[in-house]
Amino acid sequence: MTWLRWLAPLGLGVLVLLAWEVAVRLTGIPVFVLPAPSRILMAGLESAPLLLSSAGYTLRLTLTAFLAAVAGGVLIAVLFTGSRLIEAALYPYAVVLQVTPVVAIAPLVLIWVGVDNASTAVVLLAWIVAFFPVLSNMTLGLRAVDPGLRALFRLYGGSRWQELWRLRLPAALPYLLSAMKVSAGLSLVGVVVAEFVAGSGTSPGLAWRIIEAGNRLQTPRMFAALLLLAAIGIGLFAVLAWLERRLLARWHDSAR
Amino acid sequence: MTATPVLALHEVSHHYPGGVVALEQVSLALHPGEFVAVVGPSGCGKSTLLSLLAGLTAPVAGRVSSVVRSPGELGMVFQDPTLMPWASVAENIALPLRLMRRPAGEVTARVVEAVRQVGLAGFEASLPAELSGGMRMRVAIARALVTRPRLLLMDEPFAALDELTRERMNEQLLALWRELGITCLFVTHSLYEAVFLATRVLVMAPRPGRVIAEVAVPAGYPRGDAWRSDAAFAALRGELAAQLRHSAEPASP
Numbered sequence: 001m002t003w004l005r006w007l008a009p010l011g012l013g014v015l016v017l018l019a020w021e022v023a024v025r026l027t028g029i030p031v032f033v034l035p036a037p038s039r040i041l042m043a044g045l046e047s048a049p050l051l052l053s054s055a056g057y058t059l060r061l062t063l064t065a066f067l068a069a070v071a072g073g074v075l076i077a078v079l080f081t082g083s084r085l086i087e088a089a090l091y092p093y094a095v096v097l098q099v100t101p102v103v104a105i106a107p108l109v110l111i112w113v114g115v116d117n118a119s120t121a122v123v124l125l126a127w128i129v130a131f132f133p134v135l136s137n138m139t140l141g142l143r144a145v146d147p148g149l150r151a152l153f154r155l156y157g158g159s160r161w162q163e164l165w166r167l168r169l170p171a172a173l174p175y176l177l178s179a180m181k182v183s184a185g186l187s188l189v190g191v192v193v194a195e196f197v198a199g200s201g202t203s204p205g206l207a208w209r210i211i212e213a214g215n216r217l218q219t220p221r222m223f224a225a226l227l228l229l230a231a232i233g234i235g236l237f238a239v240l241a242w243l244e245r246r247l248l249a250r251w252h253d254s255a256r
Numbered sequence: 257m258t259a260t261p262v263l264a265l266h267e268v269s270h271h272y273p274g275g276v277v278a279l280e281q282v283s284l285a286l287h288p289g290e291f292v293a294v295v296g297p298s299g300c301g302k303s304t305l306l307s308l309l310a311g312l313t314a315p316v317a318g319r320v321s322s323v324v325r326s327p328g329e330l331g332m333v334f335q336d337p338t339l340m341p342w343a344s345v346a347e348n349i350a351l352p353l354r355l356m357r358r359p360a361g362e363v364t365a366r367v368v369e370a371v372r373q374v375g376l377a378g379f380e381a382s383l384p385a386e387l388s389g390g391m392r393m394r395v396a397i398a399r400a401l402v403t404r405p406r407l408l409l410m411d412e413p414f415a416a417l418d419e420l421t422r423e424r425m426n427e428q429l430l431a432l433w434r435e436l437g438i439t440c441l442f443v444t445h446s447l448y449e450a451v452f453l454a455t456r457v458l459v460m461a462p463r464p465g466r467v468i469a470e471v472a473v474p475a476g477y478p479r480g481d482a483w484r485s486d487a488a489f490a491a492l493r494g495e496l497a498a499q500l501r502h503s504a505e506p507a508s509p
């Protein structure tokens with residue numbers, strides 16, 4: 001029943017939207033408290049150029065932070081695997097970075113990069129949020145290597161480089177891909193939160209649109225921006241889930 | 257058997273951190289072209305023995321002497337196939353040569369040869385997950401043979417296979433051994449398997465691990481179902497079983 005997997009949530013969505021529309025019309029709730037779906041759609045269409053360009057901006061920042069998080073996480077994890085000393089020295093700081101609320105660091109980062117470079121601050125803050133899952137999962141993955149295969153590599157005189165390239169990196173791929181799904185979502189969260197804090201006229205992302213519309217009590221537009229944010233999140237997740245299936249389908253249990 | 261042993265242990269003892277004595281005063285020699293089976297209960301140090309023989313572990317006491325010098329002269333087959341799940345059959349078999357940085361042309365030729373030896377032609381592009389248990393073990397054997405080793409060490413390679421597959425693999429292993437003229441050391445739990453395959457069976461006892469008996473198998477090769485149903489086969493199995501029972505009894509004070 002594959003059609004049920006699509007039709008059931010879709011049908012529920014339509015029902016909820018209808019009930020929402022009817023309820024708003026019957027009760028006469030003010031539009032700035034809860035706009036009807038039709039009003040949200042209209043607001044979205046009216047300000048489409050503005051919202052879409054903001055969405056593009058937010059997406060660009062999210063992707064930049066995400067790719068930097070993946071690159072940084074993988075690189076540091078490889079360093080960790082290469083040297084227990086580096087891991088022992090660095091890991092606590094990675095944890096400190098992870099557990100410190102990003103909102104609290106934001107003003108500081110903003111001072112360092114300058115208020116004029118709000119987008120740099122946003123990317124940096126989102127990176128901090130997004131890189132830890134990659135680091136910790138990748139470190140785990142690089143270690144989760146069949147001891148028999150390691151013995152085999154030693155038996156034939158394989159170098160550390162060969163062990164990394166031919167054994168550890170491929171073995172860590174499922175771990176990396178699952179971390180990337182988490183990290184992509186966190187990048188988006190990071191960008192939005194950072195923009196709430198650091199945003200100004202120079203960082204015209206979706207988060208800023210939400211604040212702006214909120215200040216003007218343009219609730220329908222807030223909803224429209226929110227929908228776009230959700231769409232970006234779903235899109236990122238879908239692309240990564242596809243990539244995961246594509247790369248792992250033939251050999252890893254998780255994708256079968 | 258006057259030729260220099262391919263591999264020998266001289267009064268080798270080994271224990272692990274924590275004081276568990278894995279092996280005590282073990283001496284044995286593998287002569288060129290022999291097929292030696294090692295049987296013994298769990299915990300008798302068979303895996304440690306293989307690790308020492310392969311040079312993966314250095315013994316705490318005693319000496320390992322070996323004519324095997326460079327990587328590739330010794331092949332190893334583990335209890336599990338131990339394949340790279342992301343790599344094709346051909347790539348898995350090619351691994352030892354790649355680690356030894358052999359030229360690409362040689363790798364291709366040797367892989368073709370090893371694939372033929374274990375009867376996996378047509379499956380070169382398959383992934384391990386797409387193969388049966390017996391076929392995966394063949395890949396592991398091909399990988400051990402691809403360097404044309406002088407010595408093949410095997411750690412209960414067929415333990416996880418069903419009996420019929422196991423018997424067929426035993427026969428094919430013997431055929432390969434005869435064809436290639438290599439020296440084999442085969443660790444197993446199965447006396448049946450040991451008597452079927454080996455020219456000589458070593459019996460080990462646990463705690464501490466040591467060799468307590470050595471039984472020669474006088475039958476010639478090729479061996480098949482006729483040997484399995486031979487009276488001498490049953491007699492040898494009985495003798496080994498008695499030795500094992502004896503070894504399991506607590507040592508007298």
